[in-house]
Amino acid sequence: MEKPAISNFIRNLIDADLAQNKNQGRVATRFPPEPNGYLHIGHGKSICLNFGIAKDYQGSCNLRFDDTNPERENLEYVQSIKDDIAWLGYQWSELRFASDYFEQLYEYAIELITQGKAYVDSLSSDEIRSYRGTLTKSGKDSPFRNRSEEENLKLFKAMRAGEFEDGQHVLRAKIDMASPNINMRDPILYRIRHVSHYRTGNQWCIYPMYDYTHCISDAIEGITHSLCTLEFEDNRALYDWVLDQLDVPSHPQQIEFARLNLEHTVMSKRILNRLVDEDHVSGWDDPRLPTISGLRRRGYTPESIRDFCERIGVTKKQGTIAMGVLENSIREDLDQQAPRRMAVLDPLRVVIENYPKGQTETVTASNHPKFPQMGQRPLTFSGVIFIERDDFMESPAKKFFRLAPGREVRLRYAYYITCTDIIKDDRGEIIEIRCTYDPATKGGASADGRKVKGTIHWVSADHAANAEIRLYDRLFRVPNPAAKADFLEHVNPGSRVVLTRCKVEQGLVDAPPESRFQFERQGYFCTDRQDHSRSRPVFNRTVTLRDTWAKIGKTAGA
């Protein structure tokens, strides 16, 4: 089946532009992160939007680092952002840096001053704030607003030359201090900052502001559609104003869309920073985080993230997506891709009493129930195996159709077994199960056609490998943690559970990092990108399988 074409208001606008041959039929977008942090799934939405449009319209999409604030930007972030975008499967048309435009930006500022559209203000930041007025009260003109062109030029050049301290002067646009749009009340264009920039070093001590830089950068690059999030709606007037004053190569159209919100997690850089800095998580790539690197480490595929971004759509309405939508995307992908394996997370020893002592044999398991081309693998079976503790109940609940005293179940790909006895320790804990097997059921099918209700997974005790398995769950217990002042109190204590006594198929230890599997009846897991090795196998649970039994359990109050 052909997927239906993506439709959203931005693509509709582009279609309309194309129909009028606007921009000579060209479509050019850009993804413009500030390199001051790691990318998260919210950026992923923007990446898929911008790069996706470029792809579908045979256009271009630049990666431009919006690096105009030297205080918090660095190369490490630049690198991680490039890595994440590449990993997501996108290639930028051109790599640009706003800092590459510093000289041009400066020239344009001179042009503005010459036109009488910008002036050097010498008010303090506190004064500027109070002169700005409020949401309901208009601002008033700075006493420095009417400096002469010569004086402005002289001061601005002196600012660049480093003749002033931080904060002593700023360059402002001369627009309208009474504008109902606060962004238009003589916005600051340049500030003095004697800080070394990670790319330009000490070449500059004045740095252009976002509103001034972004529109000009877009215009220089010939961007046709400049897509950004809703909070910039009010900045659009300024975006257009700047470009209207200047003799720039083009005038891109800014279009705003709603940013992504996901339930039970946070997208705010401020909160993410605290979680990392205060060690509530292990780092920016902690598998519980919605960062691209976290999702990657968790086991998400680039395809699943792109699919998710496509499903959620692009609108101007601010909504919150349920985590189930993301989970659905990864399950759908992994169900197709991931080879099946057996792993026992919480092992319970089972001795098969009528199995010849010391004997072993090979059974064959398929790597994917629906795709024979994915092959098969041999599994060693023996008289002592491990099964999941959950798969046995001494007094089975209603509708429980796994192993219980006197009950027969199928060991996947092996034999039918029947529980004959339970061994407990002094404290009454079950430490071992005794069973018998039916030799006529090898491979898991009975000769007489009798059925069993349950099929459970297993590994042979002497032929399994030990592994560490990390179970991850939603980071926060509440749907909207960002709305809570004490969000740290709502971190889900069970968001990470480390199991160290797991038993997995021997072949699994040789899997390279970032290999993905379905552990049958459990979920999708991947070898940890950092910690997994042959000598110390470590798996992360990406997502569980859908679990109807768990639902039945809950409803029954079990």
Next chain:
RNA sequence: UGGGGUGUAGCCAAGUGGUUAGGCACCGGAUUUUGAUUCCGGCAUACGCAGGUUCGAAUCCUGCCACCCCAGCCA
């Protein structure tokens, strides 16, 4: 009594005056050597509210309501 936005089922989301897209979630049922997957069916007439225009309105008009964003020398 500032300005800018947004309101379509539990959550997303198409739709731009005239056969009630779709997805997620949820509920049934069929198949199944994963309580998975897959497949069928349901989700009782959803368009913020109130008026109006029209043969006909989620779509056009008027008024109202709710929520979000803006007063960094951040982006």
